[in-house]
Amino acid sequence: MTFDRAIIRxxxxxxxIETEEITRQPDYLSIIKNLYCPIDGCTARLIINRxxxxxxxxxxxxxxxxxxxxxxxxxxxxxxxxxxxxRVVNGGI
Ligand SMILES: [Zn+2]
Numbered sequence: 610m611t612f613d614r615a616i617i618r619x620x621x622x623x624x625x626i627e628t629e630e631i632t633r634q635p636d637y638l639s640i641i642k643n644l645y646c647p648i649d650g651c652t653a654r655l656i657i658n659r660x661x662x663x664x665x666x667x668x669x670x671x672x673x674x675x676x677x678x679x680x681x682x683x684x685x686x687x688x689x690x691x692x693x694x695x696r697v698v699n700g701g702i
Pocket of ligand 1 (some may be wrong): 646647648651652653675676679680681682
């Protein structure tokens with residue numbers, strides 16, 4: 610999963626930024642420590658990487674998870690959750 614933009618969240622200030630723009634920022638080194646998933650309410654951290662072509666791209670930090678309401682919350686995680694809910698409902702009958 611890659612992202613074409615991210616939210617910079619720093620000292621309570623949030624700003625949306627395109628991946629391509631990140632590498633052009635003068636405060637690049639501080640920005641890359643504060644990149645988050647662009648979906649409202651999601652707290653997953655993103656990291657910036659570079660393809661062999663030099664083109665930057667964003668991916669999720671492996672220690673973080675997307676919020677359940679996030680668009681990027683993976684289908685796999687959703688399936689697990691749905692299966693659990695189903696069992697709970699059946700158990701109650
Ligand atoms: Zn997210």
